[in-house]
Amino acid sequence: MEITTRSLWTLVHGMGFGALYLLACSGSIVLLSLRSTTNAHSTPGGDRVLGIYLTVMAALAWLTVLSGTYIIYPWYRAAPPTGVANLAAFPRSLLLSKPATRQWHLIGMEWKEHVAWLVPIAITMAAFIAIKYARDLKHSPALRSALCGFVGTSLFAAGVAGFFGAMLDKNAPVDGGQTIRLVQGE
Amino acid sequence: MSSQTAISQGNVPALPNGSAAAAILSAGIGSLALALFTIVADQSATAKNLLSIYKPTGALSGVSTLAILVWFVVWAVLEWCWRGRNLSLKRINTIAFILLVLSLLATFPLLGDLL
Numbered sequence: 001m002e003i004t005t006r007s008l009w010t011l012v013h014g015m016g017f018g019a020l021y022l023l024a025c026s027g028s029i030v031l032l033s034l035r036s037t038t039n040a041h042s043t044p045g046g047d048r049v050l051g052i053y054l055t056v057m058a059a060l061a062w063l064t065v066l067s068g069t070y071i072i073y074p075w076y077r078a079a080p081p082t083g084v085a086n087l088a089a090f091p092r093s094l095l096l097s098k099p100a101t102r103q104w105h106l107i108g109m110e111w112k113e114h115v116a117w118l119v120p121i122a123i124t125m126a127a128f129i130a131i132k133y134a135r136d137l138k139h140s141p142a143l144r145s146a147l148c149g150f151v152g153t154s155l156f157a158a159g160v161a162g163f164f165g166a167m168l169d170k171n172a173p174v175d176g177g178q179t180i181r182l183v184q185g186e
Numbered sequence: 187m188s189s190q191t192a193i194s195q196g197n198v199p200a201l202p203n204g205s206a207a208a209a210i211l212s213a214g215i216g217s218l219a220l221a222l223f224t225i226v227a228d229q230s231a232t233a234k235n236l237l238s239i240y241k242p243t244g245a246l247s248g249v250s251t252l253a254i255l256v257w258f259v260v261w262a263v264l265e266w267c268w269r270g271r272n273l274s275l276k277r278i279n280t281i282a283f284i285l286l287v288l289s290l291l292a293t294f295p296l297l298g299d300l301l
Binding site for chain 2: 065069070073074077078106107110111113114115117118121122124125128129132133135136139140142143145146149150153156157
C-alpha cells in the first residue's frame with residue numbers, strides 16, 4: 001500500500017483541514033443557537049467555548065486555503081513541457097484537453113480557488129467577535145445574526161470549494177512526487 | 187449606568203459595539219475586494235501579470251494577498267474610528283452581508299465574466 005507525497009498533501013488539505021472545517025460548521029451553528037435559547041445564566045467558561053471553537057475553525061480555514069494555494073495549486077496548474085503526450089501529471093492541462101472535462105476547470109477550479117478565500121475572512125471575524133463579546137452575545141441578537149450569517153456563508157463557500165475539489169480530484173488527480181510505502185506487500 | 191452599558195447580564199456592563207461593527211463591515215469589504223481583484227485579474231492580462239507575485243500560484247497569490255491586506259487595513263482604520271462607540275449594528279450587518287453575497291456571486295466565473 002503506497003501513496004505519493006502529492007496525494008498525501010491533497011488528503012491533508014481536503015480530507016484533513018477542509019472536511020474538518022465543514023464538520024465543525026454544524027457544531028458552530030448549534031453553539032450559536034444555544035447562546036440564544038439557553039435560559040440559564042452564562043458562566044465565564046461557557047462564554048469562552050464558542051470563541052475557542054471558532055478560533056480553531058479559523059485556524060483550520062487558514063490552513064486549508066494556504067495549503068491549497070501554495071502547496072497543491074502549483075502542482076495542479078504546472079504547464080507541461082512541449083511535446084508531452086501524457087498529461088496525467090498536469091491536471092489543469094489534462095482537464096482542458098478534453099471537451100467533457102474542460103468546464104471542471106473553467107467553472108469548478110476558477111470558482112473554488114477564489115471563493116475558498118472568503119472562508120478565513122468570514123470565520124476570523126466571527127472568532128474575533130465571539131471572543132471579544134463572549135458575555136454580550138446572549139443579549140445581542142444583532143451580533144448573533146452577524147455571526148450566523150457569516151458562519152452560514154462560510155459553510156456555503158467551503159462546501160462549494162470542497163465539492164469542486166473532490167470532483168476535480170476525481171477527474172484529474174494531483175498525483176506524483178515521492179512514493180511513501182504505508183504497508184509492505186507480500 | 188448609561189443606556190449604552192445597561193444591556194448586560196448581572197453586573198457586567200456590555201461593551202460598546204464599535205469594535206464588532208468594524209470587524210463585521212471590514213469582513214464584508216475584504217470579501218468584496220477579493221471578488222474585485224479576481225475580476226480585474228481575469229479581465230486584464232497586465233493585471234494578471236502584476237498580481238502574479240508568486241509565479242507557481244499565478245494571479246491567485248496577488249489576488250488573495252491584496253484582498254487580505256485591504257481587509258486588515260480597513261479593519262484597523264474602522265477599529266480606530268469606531269472603538270468605544272455604539273453604532274446601529276443592524277444596518278452594518280445588512281451592508282456587510284450584501285457585500286459578502288455580492289462577493290460570492292462575483293467570484294462565480296460565469297457571472298464574473300458578465301461584469
